[in-house]
Amino acid sequence: MHQKISLFSLVLLIVAAIDSIRNFPSMALFGSSLIFFFVFSALFFLLPISLVSAEFASRNAEEGGVFHWVRHAFGKRVGVLAVWLQWINTMVWYPTILSFIAGTAAYLVNPALGENKAFVVSVVLAVFWGLTLLNLRGIQISASLNAWCGSIGTLVPIGLLILFGVIWFFGNHAVEIAFTSKTILPSLSHSNNWVSLIAIMASFLGMELAGVHVNDIHNPQKNFPKALGLSVVILFGTMLLGALSIAVVIPDKQIQLVAGVMQTFQAFFEAFGLSFLMPVLTVLVLIGSVGMMINWLVSPAKGLLQAAEFGFLPQFFMKKNEHGVAVRILLAQAVLVTVFCLVLLLMPSINAFYWFLTALSTDLYMCMYVLVFLSALKLGRPPQDGLHYWIPKGIRRLACVMGLIGCAITLIVGYFPPSDIQVGGMLWYGSLIGAGHIIAIAPVFLLWWYQAMKGK
Secondary structure: OOOOEOHHHHHHHHHHHHOOHHHHHHHHOOHHHHHHHHHHHHHHHHHHHHHHHHHHHHHOOOOOOHHHHHHHHHOHHHHHHHHHHHHHHHHHHHHHHHHHHHHHHHHHOOHHHHHOHHHHHHHHHHHHHHHHHHHHOOOOOOHHHHHHHHHHHHHHHHHHHHHHHHHHHHOOOOOOOOOOHHHHOOOOOOHHHHOHHHHHHHHHOOHHHHHHHHHHEOOHHHHHHHHHHHHHHHHHHHHHHHHHHHHOOOOHHHOOOOOHHHHHHHHHHHHHOOHHHHHHHHHHHHHHHHHHHHHHHOOOHHHHHHHHHOOOOOHHHHOOOOOOOOHHHHHHHHHHHHHHHHHHHHOOOHHHHHHHHHHHHHHHHHHHHHHHHHHHHHHOOOOOOOOOOOOOOOOHHHHHHHHHHHHHHHHHHOOOOOOOOOOOOHHHHHHHHHHHHHHHHOHHHHHHHHHHHHOO
């Protein structure tokens, strides 16, 4: 009999999959206005995608994933577009987590190296190719080890960051941001205020994965909304307080997006006489980040395997080695990530590089979410018979519309850089984002052409 998981376990699964300390510095740039935009993101993205994904997971228990969700509404070609967006977004995302690893590792040698392009690129490529080669040999890290790495490297540092932030705020220390009605409720007529949505939405990407657990919990119609609600509260609280802990210590113009977490801990430890803990904390964060990389390295390839089953991908990429690993897909991923990492050479700073890839990755993922919300609207409410979970009447269409609004706004503001980051001008930055979209999405037409030529 299938083992059910508890409500508490489901909440932990959702939180562990989403919560990440690496996004805090990019959120901290926007100070106390984060409070408003966190609420906006929860209402116009986090809750809608969680509800819709849960219903899709219950509706198509045997055919999970965005490929099948979108395929049932718009056909195989659009389904391939959806899963491609999910995969290519991950390729763009890798350099951001890898840059975070490089910036953190710099604190074991010399913090100044975190702003050195040659050092960052060298560490990024060495770590990613190293992990790729390990996976080619079939080395599998158990789920329990990944959970342990995540707990040690994410939950402990987040807890300490928030604790020190509270002590700093209520102690006799300079606070770098103001908590007034004007700052908490910023003017929405200025595009720079909306840019903070990119950082926040980037932190919530992947929430649709929570829907795969809808069949694993007792009484899902009652307990799944509870789990989502508790997860949203925990994610909301830890991310908001973590980002604000950085913002109260480091002036916005001095925040380093790659090394901002370690930059803040260094300030805390120096102020509280705990500098001897810096190497320990650095190692903990590295353990969590590398553990996350191991866990995610092979996962994106699964979507492409689904596309291959419908004839959209040449069998060349499906070949497995003696360890059962799809070696050519992993090598193709490594080459793509290498190319995205070299974008750093076109950017005037590490901060610009990190923000550009975060914005591009978020926009690509938002395009996928648009297809998911449109699919839910087109398919309509499914028969409740046999479903473990369905969105209550009156909420379903509202959730889809609100989700589409949140995605659309995020896609638009993705073309606007933050004023505190030098990106070489708004026109140059917008052109790079546009070119990034074209380069990332164009291969889908080749997949469509290949499938049509095969006559399937």
